[in-house]
Amino acid sequence: MADSGAKMLVFSNPVAGQEDAFNEWYDTEHLAQVTAVPGVVGGRRFDVVPASSTGGAPAHRYLAVYDLTGAPDEVVKEFVERAGSGEIGLSPALDMSTLAVSVWRPRGEPHTAE
Template identity: 50%
Template sequence: MPRYKMIALTNPVEGREDEFNEWYQNVHLPEVCATPGVVGAQRYRMAVPLQDPSGLGKKYLAVYDIETDDLRATLGAFAASPRTPSDAADNPSSYTVIFEEFGERVEG
């Protein structure tokens, strides 16, 4: 079965970081993971900015693991599913992209 990573780069509204993190971890992630084909998710916080030529400047990263034979159907189910919004999330500045697994994993 094909595997994908959905990458979401986000920021909270200024001054509402605690509320944003509570919502993202305890409401948003479980709602997204309830979508058939989304098998898990993990959040990350920027540790050290190395370089950002894109100017995205995002503080938070969420990586969603997707396993599906029909990515379009999975994305359709995701788009149609009810989700609880948060006004603590700076949604206009968020950036989301999906990558298909390609190549073998290399370990060191």
């Protein structure tokens, strides 16, 4: 399967008071379930670094970035099917009201500092 360079970004928050359970579930279960989807070749989680210059608290505390290969639409279709069937489980510690998922394709060539 050809590398599309696409990324699936998942912005999330835990339910209030459930941060430890949220992180335990995400790190020990959810990452493995998502990366088992054909076309998802890797994933990594990030914690937000609040910056005083951004003007306020960010909407999300956590970000997961998944590397996709092949046709992103097909990968997302399989992801949604597995989530709907329960093969990819969701934790009650995940605040679904703030969840944001999007897929991004590369635009242009990458630039590096000289």
